[in-house]
Amino acid sequence: MTDATPTLPQVLQELRTAGMDSLRPTRPRIAVGTATCGLASGAADVLAALRDGVASRGLDALVTETGCIGYCQVEPIVDVLVPGYHRVLYSTMTPAKAEALLNSLAQGRIPAEDALCQIPMEGARRAGTNGSIPLLADVPFFASQVKTVTANCGFINPTSIEEYAAVGGFSALWKVLSQMSPEDVIEAVKASGLRGRGGAGFPTGRKWESCRRAESPDGIRYLICNADEGDPGAYMDRGLLEGSPYSVLEGMIIGAYAIGASQGYVYIRHEYPLARRLLENAIARAREVGLLGEDILGTGFSFDIEVSQGGGAFVCGESTALVASIEGRIGEPRDKQHLRTVQSGLFGRPTVLNNVETWANVPLIISNGPQWFASMGTRTSTGTKVFSLVGQVKNTGLIEVPMGMTLRQIIYELGGGPPDGKRLKAVQTGGPSGGCIPESLMDLPVDFDALSKAGSMMGSGGMIVMDEDTCMVDVAKYFMAFLMEESCGKCIPCREGVKRMHQILTDIAEGRASQQSLSLLEELAEVVQDASLCGLGKTAPNPVLSTIRHFRSEYEQHILDRRCPAGVCRALLRYSIDADLCKGCGACVDACPTGAISGELREAHSITQDLCIKCGSCFDVCPAKAVVRA
Amino acid sequence: MEHEIDQIIDRHGAKPTALMAILQDVQQAHGYLSEDALRRIAYRVGIEVPQIYGVATYYRSLRLKPPGRHSIVACMGTACHVRNSPRVLDALKQELGVEPGETTSDGLFSLDSVNCLGACALGPVVVVDGRYYARMTPLKARRLVQEYRQRVGKEAQK
Numbered sequence: 001m002t003d004a005t006p007t008l009p010q011v012l013q014e015l016r017t018a019g020m021d022s023l024r025p026t027r028p029r030i031a032v033g034t035a036t037c038g039l040a041s042g043a044a045d046v047l048a049a050l051r052d053g054v055a056s057r058g059l060d061a062l063v064t065e066t067g068c069i070g071y072c073q074v075e076p077i078v079d080v081l082v083p084g085y086h087r088v089l090y091s092t093m094t095p096a097k098a099e100a101l102l103n104s105l106a107q108g109r110i111p112a113e114d115a116l117c118q119i120p121m122e123g124a125r126r127a128g129t130n131g132s133i134p135l136l137a138d139v140p141f142f143a144s145q146v147k148t149v150t151a152n153c154g155f156i157n158p159t160s161i162e163e164y165a166a167v168g169g170f171s172a173l174w175k176v177l178s179q180m181s182p183e184d185v186i187e188a189v190k191a192s193g194l195r196g197r198g199g200a201g202f203p204t205g206r207k208w209e210s211c212r213r214a215e216s217p218d219g220i221r222y223l224i225c226n227a228d229e230g231d232p233g234a235y236m237d238r239g240l241l242e243g244s245p246y247s248v249l250e251g252m253i254i255g256a257y258a259i260g261a262s263q264g265y266v267y268i269r270h271e272y273p274l275a276r277r278l279l280e281n282a283i284a285r286a287r288e289v290g291l292l293g294e295d296i297l298g299t300g301f302s303f304d305i306e307v308s309q310g311g312g313a314f315v316c317g318e319s320t321a322l323v324a325s326i327e328g329r330i331g332e333p334r335d336k337q338h339l340r341t342v343q344s345g346l347f348g349r350p351t352v353l354n355n356v357e358t359w360a361n362v363p364l365i366i367s368n369g370p371q372w373f374a375s376m377g378t379r380t381s382t383g384t385k386v387f388s389l390v391g392q393v394k395n396t397g398l399i400e401v402p403m404g405m406t407l408r409q410i411i412y413e414l415g416g417g418p419p420d421g422k423r424l425k426a427v428q429t430g431g432p433s434g435g436c437i438p439e440s441l442m443d444l445p446v447d448f449d450a451l452s453k454a455g456s457m458m459g460s461g462g463m464i465v466m467d468e469d470t471c472m473v474d475v476a477k478y479f480m481a482f483l484m485e486e487s488c489g490k491c492i493p494c495r496e497g498v499k500r501m502h503q504i505l506t507d508i509a510e511g512r513a514s515q516q517s518l519s520l521l522e523e524l525a526e527v528v529q530d531a532s533l534c535g536l537g538k539t540a541p542n543p544v545l546s547t548i549r550h551f552r553s554e555y556e557q558h559i560l561d562r563r564c565p566a567g568v569c570r571a572l573l574r575y576s577i578d579a580d581l582c583k584g585c586g587a588c589v590d591a592c593p594t595g596a597i598s599g600e601l602r603e604a605h606s607i608t609q610d611l612c613i614k615c616g617s618c619f620d621v622c623p624a625k626a627v628v629r630a
Numbered sequence: 631m632e633h634e635i636d637q638i639i640d641r642h643g644a645k646p647t648a649l650m651a652i653l654q655d656v657q658q659a660h661g662y663l664s665e666d667a668l669r670r671i672a673y674r675v676g677i678e679v680p681q682i683y684g685v686a687t688y689y690r691s692l693r694l695k696p697p698g699r700h701s702i703v704a705c706m707g708t709a710c711h712v713r714n715s716p717r718v719l720d721a722l723k724q725e726l727g728v729e730p731g732e733t734t735s736d737g738l739f740s741l742d743s744v745n746c747l748g749a750c751a752l753g754p755v756v757v758v759d760g761r762y763y764a765r766m767t768p769l770k771a772r773r774l775v776q777e778y779r780q781r782v783g784k785e786a787q788k
Contacts, residue, residue, distance in 0.1 A: 040752050040762030072751030232707035235748035270654070270691040271747050273760070311650055311689025314745060328646030328675075330688045388750055390709035396751035428708060462750075464708045478711050482745060488688075591769060593724055615717055617768050 009297050011289055012170055019166025023156065024081070028061040028105055030054075031079040032093075033154055035068035035242040036274050037397075042094065043076035049095035050078070053102040061105065067243025069154025070398035071141055074116060079154065082110055085127045087155070089136075091116040117142070141395045141414055146376065146384050149360045150400045153243025158278050161285040164246035170291065172363035176254050177299040180366075182212065185258040189362065191370035193382035197236075198226055198317075198355035199430065199459040200535075201381070201448035204362075207352055211342040212259045214350035221261040222346040225252055226355040227268040227275070228322060230314040231431025232482065234462030236386040237356035239398045241268075241275035244360070245282040249305065251359035253296065254366060256303040259352050264305045267322050270312045280307055314432075314486035315536050319345070319353050321488070332488045333534035355460065357386055377403030381447035386461055391428075392418045393465040401446075408442040411465055418467035426466045426550070430459030432479050432486075433539035435546025436472060455546040457539075471568035472551040473558050477505040479543035487536065494537030497528035501544055508555065510571035511562040518555060522548060567629050570614045574630055577618075579604035581626035588618035588627065634659060635670050644674045649685060653692055662693045690744075698733040698740035700778055702726070703757040704771075707746030710753035714767070718754045719743060721768035725775045738782060739775070 008016075023029070032038070032047040050063045069077060074091035078098070081087045088110055090101060097114050104111035112132035117139045127133055136142045156163040164170070176185055190205030211221060225248060229237040240248060252264050268276050283305050286292040294302045308326045315321045316331040319341045325331035326346060345351025361383060365373045374382045381403040387410065390396045394416030401410065407427055411417060418424050426436040429446075435456035437444065444450050451458050466475070480502035489495045504521045507513040525541030532538045548555060557563050564572040577588075577597075584602040596612045599605030607618070619627040638655045642648035652671055657663055663686055672682040686692050704719045719730070726734055726741055733740040749755045752764035756771060763774060 036747075036749050036762065037751055040749050040755065040764045072749075075752075229748065230746070232711075232746035233709040233750050234746075235750055238748045270689075271744060308647075309650060309654060310691075311654070311685075312691035312744070313689050325650065326647060328649035328677075328685075330684050388709075390750040390753070391712045396709075398751075431708075462708070464712060464750075466712055470712050475708075475712075478708070482706075486745070593721070593768075593772070613720075615720060615768060617721075620767065621769070 008171070008174060011297070012165060012174060015162045015165035015170075015289065019160065019162035019164070022062065022064065022160065023163050023166045024083070025062050026083055028059075028083070029081040030061055030063045031066040031081075031155070031157070032063070033068050033075060033077040033079070034065045036238065036272075037068050037072035038075045038077065039274075041075040041092075045095050046076045046078065046093045046098050049098040050102065053099055057102060057106050059102065059106055064157050065159075066155060067153045067158050068239055068398065070150060070239065070400070071116070071395070072397040073395055077116070077154070080105070080110065081121070082127070084124055085110060086118040086121050086124050088118045088127050088133060089116040090114045140416060141397070141399075144405070144409065144413055145400050146402050147400050148364055148376075148384050149247070149357060150240065150243065150386060150398065152247070153239060156244065158243055158245055159281055159285075161246060161282070161289060161291075164244065168367065169246055169363075170250055172366035173250050173253055173291070174297065176257055176366055177297060177301060182258045182260060185254060185366070186212065188370050189258070189365060192365045192373040193370075193380075194358065194361055194365060194373065195381065195448060196354055197357035197361070197385065197460065199231075199433070199457065201458075204354060204358055207342060207354070208255065208259050210340075211350045211352045214343045216349050219260075220263075220347075220349045221259055222349055222351040223252060223256050223259060223261040223264040224322070224326070224346065224351060224353045225264065225266040225359050226317060226322060226353055227266050227272070227279075228310050228317040229269060229272075229356070229460065230317045231433075231460050231462045233390055233428070233464040234388050234431060234460050236388055236398060236461045238272050238275050239386070240356050240360050241272070241279055245275075245279050246286070247360045247363055248279075248356055249282055249286055249292070251362035252305060253292070253303055254362050255352060255354070255359065257301055259350075261352070262303055264303065265308050265326055265346070266305060267308050267310060267316070267326055269310045276307065276309060283307065313488070314482075315488050315534070318534050318536060320534070322353065323351065332490050333536070335533060357461075378445065378447050380449060385446070385458070387446075387463045388461060389415050389463050389465070391464040392422065392467040392470065394419050403447045404445040406443050406445055407437065410446065410463065411442065415465065418465065422467040422469065424465070425468050425470055426472070428456075428464040428466060428475065428543075429462065430457035430542070431462055432483050433457060433535065433542055434459045435542045436466070436475060436550060437546075438550040455542065455549050457542075469566055469568070471564055471566035472547040472554050473505060473509050473564070474566075474568045476544045476547045477502065477509055480505055480540075483536065483540045487540075491531075491533040491537060493528050493531035494533070494540060497524055497532075498537075498540050500524055501528070501541065505544070508558050509564070509569040511558070513559045515559060517559065518548065573614055574609070575607055575612055575614060575616070575619060576628050576630070577605050577607055578626045578628050579606075581624050583624050583626070585623065587621045587623060591617040591621040593617065631660070631666070632670055635667055636674065639671065639674045644676070646675055646677060649675055649677070649682070650689075653686060657692060661697050662695055664694075695733070698738050699782070700739050700759055701742065702739055702775070703742045703744050703747075704730070705747045705749070705753065705755040705757070706743045707748075707750055707753065709750035710746075710755060713753045715754035717768045718756065718766045718771045721771040722756070722775065725772045738779070
């Protein structure tokens with residue numbers, strides 16, 4: 001903080017002191033990552049084991065919860081902070097491992113068993129001996145990451161406003177309210193170069209400025225946080241809301257001050273029940289301490305936030321559809337040409353809509369200065385970006401890296417490449433609006449502009465890695481099925497065009513297509529692109545066009561040779577058993593759901609083709625690799 | 631029932647902006663949205679019945695039919711897809727004998743698919759009654775259903 005900032009108001013000082021008590025207690029602090037990924041991996045059992053174990057041993061330790069540090073692959077993660085030492089992360093924990101951990105702690109020892117790494121704390125010592133516990137910076141998954149917006153995820157308790165204050169939370173808000181004009185704030189955001197993290201990449205400061213300047217009949221302006229993270233394969237916003245919800249709120253309050261809004265909304269998707277609970281708790285706590293509501297921190301500025309829950313419609317991430325949904329109408333998009341949200345958005349008033357990650361970046365820009373933010377990333381895409389690195393890659397999870405890092409670095413250095421020595425084939429970015437980028441283009445930098453040139457887009461941050469076992473025709477078909485279901489049906493090019501594209505792709509996948517199918521598919525794609533009403537339709541053909549562009553020969557193999565080289569398209573597959581390799585163990589017989597496999601024990605088995613539904617269960621279980629898929 | 635619905639409406643305020651929240655909470659309380667419930671909400675909120683029907687059928691999280699005792703949801707996101715979620719869903723369909731959106735004839739299970747639950751690092755994901763199961767395979771999916779069936783059977787014996 002700068003010297004000119006007036007002393008923190010008492011309420012913030014008190015929150016901070018209380019937060020330090022639980023964040024850096026004088027006894028060991030044991031925090032279990034209980035975000036959705038953690039819970040899916042068994043974190044609740046680990047938490048219960050730790051609570052019971054601490055009580056039964058009479059240990060003087062604090063057991064608490066935290067969000068996800070991003071390495072979802074090795075959840076449940078337990079974060080142990082023994083006073084005087086660095087934080088140590090323990091991975092893939094189980095109740096039994098938790099018991100062992102407590103036994104060591106009870107003996108005053110920080111064990112190296114199951115330790116993933118340690119995170120340096122100021123004024124503290126290294127844990128373990130002779131480097132038995134590596135530093136965070138030595139773990140490939142974390143080494144190249146620059147954690148700013150996710151810095152507190154996996155450390156602070158997301159329900160604790162005190163702990164958020166203790167890591168410097170709300171000091172940006174105080175700086176804004178005590179010494180900056182709304183114009184100063186807008187200028188700072190403009191100077192930072194921050195662009196919308198939801199995918200479109202519109203300059204945030206300019207959006208705010210337009211909204212502030214737009215005329216409102218009664219002076220009312222609204223602000224919305226888009227937490228309708230609908231792109232499949234992307235969960236950055238869930239990670240932030242479950243890990244550090246107060247940073248999103250702080251960004252929104254600052255934004256409200258800048259544009260002159262007194263009411264804000266968070267539109268959160270129905271599929272994120274935990275994020276919603278944590279967000280609602282955060283709003284209630286912020287109200288209790290006077291950080292939301294009337295006369296915030298005694299500055300005369302008033303602003304409040306309401307949560308609006310989506311209904312599971314992908315198109316509601318689109319601004320006009322989202323607005324319609326909050327207003328209680330059917331979430332269908334409207335023509336944007338004549339209707340810009342910044343001028344006439346929610347209830348016909350000027351409205352700023354930014355996504356979760358964008359809002360969470362705002363306090364950092366204010367606290368550290370726009371130059372700090374602009375010094376990260378590339379010239380036109382400043383700052384860091386959170387990505388979900390998922391699919392056929394060894395290390396999966398949420399990562400935060402400076403913009404401009406190459407796909408290759410992300411997939412190989414952080415992700416460790418595809419598992420089981422498989423060959424990397426493509427990476428899918430930008431959700432259903434994006435495309436598949438082939439291995440040959442992996443040296444492209446990831447920013448708002450470079451990936452668009454390759455027929456995809458950076459999008460909101462989903463990065464789904466695909467190896468040789470992924471069929472590109474199947475991927476294109478998958479996205480058309482997705483969009484067919486999610487198209488609102490209002491305009492014909494999208495509603496009918498996507499359906500036809502799906503039909504042609506199904507024909508290709510099932511061996512019924514001809515050479516003309518491909519040109520018809522391309523022609524259709526262009527029409528849908530040109531003639532659809534909203535972003536969903538306009539970008540719907542991208543997964544088709546990008547796969548044809550980069551993987552045309554794979555399409556041709558399906559059409560001409562009736563063959564799916566990746567072994568995915570079921571109609572083109574046939575399973576059989578290699579009699580020479582089969583040991584007759586019977587594993588496939590047990591696995592087969594239709595009883596299609598027969599054979600005596602310890603004799604070669606065979607598959608009755610008429611009964612086979614090509615589910616691949618036998619292929620998965622055969623220990624001798626005797627099941628042949630061709 | 632009407633009293634309960636009115637309480638939910640009063641909590642959110644009888645206004646169109648609260649419609650989604652009301653529909654979701656009524657569904658939470660009753661398991662689904664009955665015709666009577668929709669009519670009552672429309673009347674209280676001050677919108678026409680066709681309009682509320684439009685909203686209720688537009689969003690896939692809202693259901694107009696009673697659900698099964700256990701809800702099984704299979705994630706069909708991209709990350710789950712490239713890790714074989716279609717085969718996991720096939721296994722669930724076969725084991726339960728229903729398509730997504732349907733309930734088994736014994737009323738025990740309803741099966742649904744969802745376009746992404748955002749637990750992508752752990753795919754394929756299946757959620758049973760709000761509990762997440764990670765890294766599913768067709769075989770694990772079948773066993774999961776069988777486990778729940780046995781559990782129900784044991785409960786019935788008690």
